[in-house]
Amino acid sequence: MARRKKIYEGKAKILYEGPEPGTLVQYFKDDATANNAEKHAVVEGKGVLNNRLSEFFMTGLGQVGIPTHFLRRLNMREQLVRQVEIIPLEVIVRNFAAGSMARRLGMEEGTPLPRPIIEFSFKDDKLGDPLVPEEYIIAFGWATQADLDDIVALALRVNDYLSGVMYGVGIKLVDFKIEVGRVWDGDYQRLVVADEISPDSCRLWDMSSGERLDKDVFRKDLGNLTDAYTEVARRLGVMPSNATHMPKPTLIN
Numbered sequence: 602m603a604r605r606k607k608i609y610e611g612k613a614k615i616l617y618e619g620p621e622p623g624t625l626v627q628y629f630k631d632d633a634t635a636n637n638a639e640k641h642a643v644v645e646g647k648g649v650l651n652n653r654l655s656e657f658f659m660t661g662l663g664q665v666g667i668p669t670h671f672l673r674r675l676n677m678r679e680q681l682v683r684q685v686e687i688i689p690l691e692v693i694v695r696n697f698a699a700g701s702m703a704r705r706l707g708m709e710e711g712t713p714l715p716r717p718i719i720e721f722s723f724k725d726d727k728l729g730d731p732l733v734p735e736e737y738i739i740a741f742g743w744a745t746q747a748d749l750d751d752i753v754a755l756a757l758r759v760n761d762y763l764s765g766v767m768y769g770v771g772i773k774l775v776d777f778k779i780e781v782g783r784v785w786d787g788d789y790q791r792l793v794v795a796d797e798i799s800p801d802s803c804r805l806w807d808m809s810s811g812e813r814l815d816k817d818v819f820r821k822d823l824g825n826l827t828d829a830y831t832e833v834a835r836r837l838g839v840m841p842s843n844a845t846h847m848p849k850p851t852l853i854n
């Protein structure tokens with residue numbers, strides 16, 4: 602039997618060659634990592650939830666005219682996406698202080714920011730994805746000034762969309778990370794939202810209790826990660842509340 606070609610394996614996802622040129626299959630694993638993979642666990646059901654949630658957000662972004670790499674979901678753990686040239690940056694948008702920003706500036710987590718703040722990290726696991734100024738990005742040729750202007754506009758539109766959707770289900774969007782890819786149309790490039798949007802890459806706090814509904818549950822040992830992600834999916838109407846607790850299929854010989 603022919604084996605499909607693995608293009609890339611990351612901490613939480615695998616990319617395989619897609620069925621048509623210019624497409625990839627994005628497979629969501631159950632692996633959870635934190636502190637640049639110092640902490641690792643397999644969290645049953647996480648991949649299924651993130652596949653569904655990322656489909657939900659990417660589809661919604663497409664519906665409001667924000668381009669993404671998403672084409673369609675294939676099954677419980679896989680989605681078909683456009684092959685893009687990933688810009689080697691993590692684009693982080695923050696509405697409230699938390700995580701590395703709160704630590705760096707000695708701010709209390711949850712402090713509202715005067716406006717959404719965008720920052721860039723250089724995608725390099727060995728270096729721990731260091732924060733980089735725009736000057737580095739342009740000087741090292743990771744993106745041009747025009748790309749950065751487009752990326753900022755894209756990130757702010759994603760923030761408006763995601764904040765609104767989350768607000769509607771009683772969740773505060775504290776911050777999130779996106780990745781951006783280039784798609785070539787002949788000599789012209791378009792920038793699209795790539796990778797995934799899921800509770801792995803966002804900070805989501807319950808609006809009234811402040812309960813964490815994102816990967817901080819795993820990073821800080823605050824409870825059961827699958828339960829937190831299931832709650833996000835349930836509120837968004839993405840999945841019935843008990844869908845992740847289905848038994849694994851058993852192989853019958």
Ligand code: 5GP
Pocket residue numbers: 691693699700701702730776777778801802803804816
């Ligand atoms: P911080 O810089 O505070 O650790 O993270 C800011 C936001 O970006 C958080 O929502 C966090 O989940 C997300 N983020 C930062 N780095 C990564 C990363 O390497 N992977 C994922 N999935 N999310 C990240």
